Amino acid sequence: MHMLDVLCQQVVNGLALGMMYALLALGFTMVYGIIELINFSHFSVFMTGTFVGLVVLSLMGVAPGSASLTGLPLVGILIVLFAVTMAATGLLGVLIERICLRPVRHVSGTAPMITTIGVAFILINVVLLTWGPQAQRFPQLLPNWRWTIEGVEITFKQVVLFAVAIILMVSLSHLVKRTTLGKAMRATAQDADAARMMGIDVDRVVVLTFFLGSALAGAGSLFFGLYYGFTGYYIGYTTGLRAFTSAVLGGIGSIPGAVLGGLFIGLTQSLGGQFIGVKWTDVIIFSILIFVLVFRPNGLLGAQTPRRA
Amino acid sequence: MRALRDRWRGLEIGRRRRILAPVLLAIGLLFPIITSNAGNVDAAANAFTYVLLALGLNIVVGFAGLLDLGYAAFFAIGAYGYGIAASGQLKPEWSSLWVPLEWAGQVSRLAVPGQPETVQFHFSFWPMLAVSAIVCAIFGMLFGTPTLRLRGDYLAIVTLGFGEIVPVVARNWEGLTNGAQGLGGIRTPRLFGFDFGFSPYPYYFLGLALAAVGVWISIRLQESRVGRAWMAIREDELAAGAMGVNHVHYKLLAFAMGAAVGGLGGTFYVAKLTTATPDMFTFPVSVMVLVMVVLGGLGSIRGVVVAALFVAFLQSVILQDLTQYVHALGRAVGSAWLQRVELVTSLELIFGLILVLMMIFRREGLWPAVRRVSALTHEQQAAAPARGSVVKLSWAHAPASEGSTHPLLRVERLTKQFGGLSAAADINLTVHAGELVSVIGPNGSGKTTLFNLITGLIRPDAGSVRLDGREIAGSPPHEIVARGVARTFQNIRLFNNLSVLENLLVGEHVRLEAGVLGAIVRPPRVRAEEQRAVSSALEVLEIFGNRLLPRLDHPVYGLSYANRRRTEIARAIMTRPKLLLLDEPAAGMNPAETLELMDLIKALRAFGITVILIEHKLDMVMDVSDRIVVLDHGVKIAEGAPAHVRSDERVIEAYLGRRRAA
Numbered sequence: 018m019h020m021l022d023v024l025c026q027q028v029v030n031g032l033a034l035g036m037m038y039a040l041l042a043l044g045f046t047m048v049y050g051i052i053e054l055i056n057f058s059h060f061s062v063f064m065t066g067t068f069v070g071l072v073v074l075s076l077m078g079v080a081p082g083s084a085s086l087t088g089l090p091l092v093g094i095l096i097v098l099f100a101v102t103m104a105a106t107g108l109l110g111v112l113i114e115r116i117c118l119r120p121v122r123h124v125s126g127t128a129p130m131i132t133t134i135g136v137a138f139i140l141i142n143v144v145l146l147t148w149g150p151q152a153q154r155f156p157q158l159l160p161n162w163r164w165t166i167e168g169v170e171i172t173f174k175q176v177v178l179f180a181v182a183i184i185l186m187v188s189l190s191h192l193v194k195r196t197t198l199g200k201a202m203r204a205t206a207q208d209a210d211a212a213r214m215m216g217i218d219v220d221r222v223v224v225l226t227f228f229l230g231s232a233l234a235g236a237g238s239l240f241f242g243l244y245y246g247f248t249g250y251y252i253g254y255t256t257g258l259r260a261f262t263s264a265v266l267g268g269i270g271s272i273p274g275a276v277l278g279g280l281f282i283g284l285t286q287s288l289g290g291q292f293i294g295v296k297w298t299d300v301i302i303f304s305i306l307i308f309v310l311v312f313r314p315n316g317l318l319g320a321q322t323p324r325r326a
Numbered sequence: 327m328r329a330l331r332d333r334w335r336g337l338e339i340g341r342r343r344r345i346l347a348p349v350l351l352a353i354g355l356l357f358p359i360i361t362s363n364a365g366n367v368d369a370a371a372n373a374f375t376y377v378l379l380a381l382g383l384n385i386v387v388g389f390a391g392l393l394d395l396g397y398a399a400f401f402a403i404g405a406y407g408y409g410i411a412a413s414g415q416l417k418p419e420w421s422s423l424w425v426p427l428e429w430a431g432q433v434s435r436l437a438v439p440g441q442p443e444t445v446q447f448h449f450s451f452w453p454m455l456a457v458s459a460i461v462c463a464i465f466g467m468l469f470g471t472p473t474l475r476l477r478g479d480y481l482a483i484v485t486l487g488f489g490e491i492v493p494v495v496a497r498n499w500e501g502l503t504n505g506a507q508g509l510g511g512i513r514t515p516r517l518f519g520f521d522f523g524f525s526p527y528p529y530y531f532l533g534l535a536l537a538a539v540g541v542w543i544s545i546r547l548q549e550s551r552v553g554r555a556w557m558a559i560r561e562d563e564l565a566a567g568a569m570g571v572n573h574v575h576y577k578l579l580a581f582a583m584g585a586a587v588g589g590l591g592g593t594f595y596v597a598k599l600t601t602a603t604p605d606m607f608t609f610p611v612s613v614m615v616l617v618m619v620v621l622g623g624l625g626s627i628r629g630v631v632v633a634a635l636f637v638a639f640l641q642s643v644i645l646q647d648l649t650q651y652v653h654a655l656g657r658a659v660g661s662a663w664l665q666r667v668e669l670v671t672s673l674e675l676i677f678g679l680i681l682v683l684m685m686i687f688r689r690e691g692l693w694p695a696v697r698r699v700s701a702l703t704h705e706q707q708a709a710a711p712a713r714g715s716v717v718k719l720s721w722a723h724a725p726a727s728e729g730s731t732h733p734l735l736r737v738e739r740l741t742k743q744f745g746g747l748s749a750a751a752d753i754n755l756t757v758h759a760g761e762l763v764s765v766i767g768p769n770g771s772g773k774t775t776l777f778n779l780i781t782g783l784i785r786p787d788a789g790s791v792r793l794d795g796r797e798i799a800g801s802p803p804h805e806i807v808a809r810g811v812a813r814t815f816q817n818i819r820l821f822n823n824l825s826v827l828e829n830l831l832v833g834e835h836v837r838l839e840a841g842v843l844g845a846i847v848r849p850p851r852v853r854a855e856e857q858r859a860v861s862s863a864l865e866v867l868e869i870f871g872n873r874l875l876p877r878l879d880h881p882v883y884g885l886s887y888a889n890r891r892r893t894e895i896a897r898a899i900m901t902r903p904k905l906l907l908l909d910e911p912a913a914g915m916n917p918a919e920t921l922e923l924m925d926l927i928k929a930l931r932a933f934g935i936t937v938i939l940i941e942h943k944l945d946m947v948m949d950v951s952d953r954i955v956v957l958d959h960g961v962k963i964a965e966g967a968p969a970h971v972r973s974d975e976r977v978i979e980a981y982l983g984r985r986r987a988a
Contacts, residue, residue, distance in 0.1 A: 055479045120686045127393040127478050128685045131620065134395075134613060135681025142675035254609065258490070261483070296498045303487040310480050311472040 022168040027287040033175040035283020036182035037244065040237035041260035042267065042275035043189065044110075044230025050206045050270035051226045052122060057133040058113050060257025061140035062231045066106045066238025067155065067248035068144055073101045074156050081154035085161065094158065099181070102239055103232040110231025111224055119220070137253070145250040152249040155242035178240050185236055186276060189229070193272060202226060206270070255299065259286070262306040268316025277317060343545075354534045358527055366643075368526035373638030374533030375595045380618040380634035381540040381627070382587030387616070388625035388695070389553055390580035391560025392473070393482040396489020397615050399469070400462045400585040402496060402607035404592025407458040409509040409602040410502065411449035418445050451515030451597055458593040459586040466585025467578045474574055489612050496604040508603030515597050522597070529598045536594055537631075540587055543846055544627045547583065550845030550856075551831075551838045554824075556580055557625070558832045561821035568781060568815075570807035570836035570901055579842060610674060617677045620684050623691020632693060640676070645669040706876045719865060721902050722934045732795035734759040734936050735905055740779055740789035740799075748960045749775040750786070755955060755962070757938060759904070762931050764939045764947045767957035768980055773940045774816055776957070777907050781813050782806045793905070808836040810904035814894045814911060816940075822883040826874055826893050829882055830863040833900030866899050869929065888919045895926070905936045912943050924950055948972065956980065 041063055048056045074080075077094055086094060117136050121129045162173035193199035204212040205222045213219045241256065242248050263282040267274025282302060289301045309316060334342070358367045379401060386394045410416055418424075420435055420443035427433045436446045469488045473481040496503045503509065514522045515532070522528040547553045555576045558566035563573055596602045618637050622629030649669045656664025684691070737755040742748075749772045757763050765773050778784045780791055782803040791799040798806050812833075821829050838859060844852040867874045870892050877885065882893055891911055898906055908927070912920045920943060927950055930937055941947050947954060947968070954971040956964040958980040964971050971977055 053479075055483065117682050117686065124685075124689065126391075127482065128689055130393070130479055130482060131616070132682050132685040134616075135678045135683075135685065138610075138613065138674050138678030139682065140678075142672060142678060146672060146675065258486075265483075296494075299494050300491050300498075303491050307472055307484050307487045310476060310484050314476070314480060 019168065023291060024288075025167070025169045027291045028284060029169055029171055029175065031284035031287030032280055033178055033244070033283070034286055035263075035280035036178055037237050037240040037279075038256075038260045038263045038282050039276040039279025040182060040185065040233045040240065041257065042263040042279045043186075043272065044233045045261060046264040046267070046269055046271060046275040047202075047226050047230045049264070050272075051202065051223055052209070054118070054122075054129050054133070055261075056230075057130065057257075058117075058136035058140065059110075059133075059230065059234055060253040060260075061137040061144075062106050062109055062113070063234040063238045063241075063257060063260075064248075064250065064253030065109060065140055065144060066102055066235040067242045067252065068148060068153075069105045069235065070098060070102045070239050070242050071153060071155065071248065073098055073105075074158075079156045079158065081156050083156055085157055085159055087160055091158065091160075095177075098158075099236060099239060103235040106235030106238070107228040107232035110227040110234075113231075114224055114227040119223075122223075141250055141253065148250065150250065152247045155246050155248050157243075157246055159243060174244060178244065181236065182240070185233065189233070190272065192229075198222075198225060258306075259302055262302050262309075265306060266309050266316055268318040271316065271318045274316055274318035351534075351538065354538075355531075358530055364526055367530045369638065369642040371526050371529040371533045371598060372595075372642065373635050374530075374537040375591045375598075376615075376618060376634040376638045377537040377631055378540050378591035378594070379588055379615045380622070380630045381537075381544050382584045382591065383615045384584075384619050384622075384625065384627065384630045385544065385547065385556075385587065386580050386584035387619055388623075388630065389548060389560065390556040390577060391478075392470075392577060392580060393478060393485070394581075394584070395482045395486035395609075395612055395616070396469070396492070397485075397584070397588060398607040398609070398611040399489045399492040400466060400588035401592040401595070401611065401615075402492050402602075402604075403465050403585075404458040404462050404589030405596040405602045405606070406496060406503060406509070406592075407461050407589070408449075408451070408454045408593040409512050409596045411447050411454055411457075412451070412513040412597070413509050413511050414446060415504055415509055416445075416447060416502070419443070420445055448513055451513075451593075452517075455590060455593055458589040462585040462589025462592075463582035466581040466583075469585075470578050470581030474577060486609070486612075489609060493604040493607050496607070503602075503604070506604060508601055509596075510601050512596055512600045512602070514600060524600075529594075533594060533598075536590055540590070541627060541631060543583075543587070546846045546848060547842070548625075548627065550848075550852075551835060551840045552576070552579065552842055552845045554828060554832050555835055557824055557828070558821050558835075560625075561823060562819050564783070565815065565819035565821065566832070567803040568783065568807065568813060568819075569832050569897065570804045571832070572802070572804045583842065610677075613674075613681075614677060617680050621680055621692060623694040626691055626693055626695035629691050629693035629695070633691075641670070641673055645673060702876055706872075719899075719933050721862070732792070733757060734761075734794060735780070735938075736790075736792040736795075737776075737780065738790045738792075740776070740791065741787045742775060742779060742784065742960075743787055750779060751960045753789070753957075753960075753962050755965075757905070757936060759936050760931065760934070762927070762937045762939065762950055762952050764941060764951040764954045765957060766941065766944070766947055766954060770959075771957040771980075772960040773957055774909055775960070777813055777909055777938075777940065780806075780907065781811060804836070807901050807903075810902070811907065812898040812901040812903035812905075813907040814891075814898050814909055816909040816913070818890050818894050820882045820890055820894055820897070823881055825879050825881055826867075826885070826896075827860070827863055827878045829893055829897050830866060830900045831859055833897035834859045834862060835901075837900075837902055863896075863900060866896050869899075869926065870896065887914050888916075891915065891923075899930070899935070903935060905938065906930065907938050907940075909940045910942060911939070912941055912946055920946060 041059070045056060045059050048054060048059070077097065079094065113136055117132055118129060121132050159174045159177055164171050193202060201212065201217045201222050202225075204215065204217055205219050209219050241252065259282050260279065263278035264275050265278070266281060267276070267278030285301060285305065286298055289298055293301065357370065361367065379397070382400070383394060383397045386392050386397070417436070424433055424445050428435065432449045434446045434448065436444045469485065473484050476484060497506050514524070516522065522532075555566065555571045558569065558571050559573050559576055567573055614637065618633040619630055621636070622631070622633030649667065652667050652669065653665050656662070656667070733756045735755070735757040737753060740750050740753040742750040753776065765776060767773055775784070779786050779799070782798070782801050782805070786799050789799065790797055793809055793811060796809075798809060798811070821832060824832070838855055840852045840855060864875075867878070873889060873892055874896065877889065882890060885893065895908065895911060912923050915923060924946055927937060927939065939947070939951070951968055953966065954968055955962060956971060956974070956977050963976045963980060964974045966974075
């Protein structure tokens with residue numbers, strides 16, 4: 018294959034991957050924006066989402082070996098799959114917030130973050146003990162259609178994922194910018210105490226933020242399953258840390274930044290894998306993470322936070 | 327029994343340790359004989375690795391408050407360091423450079439017919455222990471450097487990044503590490519011709535010795551100038567800087583010491599296991615060590631050691647035994663599922679539960695570091711406040727720097743802008759030794775900014791600050807403290823979880839010298855220095871009469887507001903300042919306490935300390951000051967004797983507003 022074709026192909030693959038990272042990074046960045054917490058449990062909510070998807074599909078009679086669907090059945094099943102999985106992961110996020118994180122929300126220092134690490138370990142191991150350590154096949158719902166444009170292959174999967182991701186992101190953006198809830202979220206992010214005094218129910222805003230973020234992680238988890246065709250208890254950690262890097266790169270707390278960062282990390286993974294070597298992918302991504310945190314902690318689009326003396 | 331317990335509690339801590347240490351060591355030494363089961367001895371030897379790791383992480387997280395989520399990296403570096411030096415992994419070509427090492431018996435020449443000669447490594451375990459510790463310390467500083475400017479959470483993420491990178495490098499750099507298969511055939515330690523081999527017994531005693539050394543180092547560090555500096559940074563980094571602690575130096579030192587102890591653990595573990603693979607050092611290992619530290623209590627040495635032993639015991643004994651019982655139960659009730667359960671695989675689930683439950687219900691750990699202090703007696707509580715009778719501090723400076731041609735402090739054209747706001751504009755101020763100058767002005771007039779500029783917490787945009795004729799503007803806070811400028815804060819910034827005495831000893835940081843080695847070995851020089859520091863603290867507390875002395879060992883978060891103010895002033899005096907900056911010391915004090923404070927400030931001047939005072943209580947200012955400086959919107963609008971300032975038109979205008987044109 019021609020060098021340029023390879024490049025273009027990897028850009029297409031990278032953007033599709035990037036959409037998944039972006040969805041995951043969004044939940045991450047929203048929670049950080051509201052309560053300044055690095056939420057490790059987000060990664061395992063994402064991982065749990067793939068298993069929720071498996072259960073939902075098997076309840077609808079789609080087994081890992083089933084043939085791919087087309088037409089209305091496909092659309093119907095996809096809608097139900099996304100709706101139920103996102104609702105389930107959203108609720109999981111709410112549960113985590115209510116049970117584990119609210120008691121430590123006002124504790125200064127690293128206690129809340131350590132709690133989220135604990136939650137992540139609990140979820141990972143519950144899944145591990147329930148489904149076992151081996152990878153699970155994820156049903157290949159989407160037909161294997163592909164088109165070649167100018168030597169670059171685009172698959173139907175990528176088109177669907179792109180479309181769903183963009184629908185979700187536009188809805189989120191609308192919600193944050195145009196609705197009362199969005200205004201309450203932005204106010205809470207600026208100053209939770211002031212927001213409380215203006216009559217905003219901050220606890221409710223935090224819960225809803227966890228719901229939305231975790232629901233987006235659920236969507237991201239379906240992307241993972243549909244794209245790679247497998248899942249396992251261990252997928253959350255690596256994918257999650259890449260998504261976290263996306264959020265940091267874009268500027269933690271910034272919603273457009275999370276999308277931009279996600280796309281960038283997707284591209285880094287596909288291009289780096291092609292031109293440097295898959296085995297070094299994580300070293301590259303973590304180096305980006307460290308460099309950004311050290312030299313530009315506000316990321317590409319992050320707001321300049323005032324420092325208190 | 328009860329009487330025995332009370333007697334034990336009555337003993338001072340040093341006596342207790344001298345009794346406890348031999349008892350614990352004896353139990354440790356006798357354990358293999360008592361159990362007479364090689365499996366238990368082997369498990370205990372592994373447990374000592376956990377103890378070392380937990381002690382190392384406790385230095386970083388518990389003492390210095392730096393959450394390290396990639397601590398397993400140092401375990402890995404220590405392990406691979408010895409593994410590579412004691413196996414046939416690297417086979418460099420022979421050259422004469424290797425001859426000295428060959429004489430020392432650390433390498434040998436390997437000749438295969440038809441090929442160039444190569445070097446076979448078989449470095450001895452004992453020097454490698456030290457080498458591993460040093461290499462890890464260097465990596466600790468290397469990984470720590472990028473985190474110096476970061477806040478808690480971000481710092482943790484960067485350490486996590488390094489923690490991920492190290493095993494990936496170990497997996498992919500096959501020439502050095504033999505990749506995913508890992509190093510094999512690592513030589514076991516030898517001592518005087520005795521090969522440790524594969525029996526668990528020698529490793530048990532070696533592990534016991536290393537763990538004992540780890541505990542000893544931890545205790546010595548905690549109770550030293552170094553440990554106090556770490557805890558000050560943990561409690562309040564900014565205040566620590568203002569008390570003379572160089573946070574860059576001490577944070578890196580914490581990373582280095584923590585890494586070195588972890589490296590010892592790695593070296594020991596690999597020598598025992600004789601193999602090292604990248605999977606042994608992944609994120610779950612870092613979390614496991616964190617679980618031990620959280621469970622025992624951040625900063626609590628005894629707690630962390632017990633927690634490490636418990637986790638090891640849980641892993642190698644409790645869960646396995648429990649599994650047997652559950653299987654037996656399953657056979658009894660005929661449940662196939664119960665017979666299949668493997669509780670050991672749920673270890674990480676238990677770790678997760680421990681972290682969450684501890685964070686929600688018992689953040690200080692099961693056996694926390696803060697010791698309970700006896701409450702004050704009724705007499706102590708009811709005692710009438712008495713001022714101390716101190717008339718002179720033993721280290722007091724000459725009242726006026728005689729013969730010096732410079733004023734003590736000369737501020738010239740000092741300017742600072744925050745965005746469009748001018749917090750200090752062209753401020754000139756001269757303070758002579760022995761003076762007491764007050765700075766007043768409405769809220770937001772730039773008084774605290776002036777203090778921040780003088781003490782180096784913020785850098786001026788322009789202008790100079792000279793102390794004894796030498797420029798200090800732009801120097802970091804800890805250097806300015808060392809030069810003799812100390813301060814208190816408007817909203818008290820004490821080290822809340824430390825006792826009154828410990829707070830004061832941090833204040834003495836810049837007047838002491840002990841480094842890490844001094845802290846650990848504690849030679850007579852350091853011993854004398856520590857004694858001097860404590861007596862100096864008692865001397866300073868004496869100034870406050872019976873206010874603080876009975877509360878010497880109380881953590882400061884429990885003190886009354888006025889006593890916290892007093893502690894903060896005492897802490898500042900401990901730095902032996904020539905110039906003391908007090909930022910609203912009387913704020914929140916009642917009239918009686920304010921009077922007491924005025925006496926104190928006058929006494930300070932009598933001790934030869936020059937004072938600059940920010941205060942809103944004008945009657946107090948008028949009474950104690952030699953001279954008053956008035957600021958408004960960052961500009962000095964008046965300066966002079968109290969009577970003069972009181973009648974100044976511009977001052978009245980700034981405070982009360984412009985009078986209507988008459």
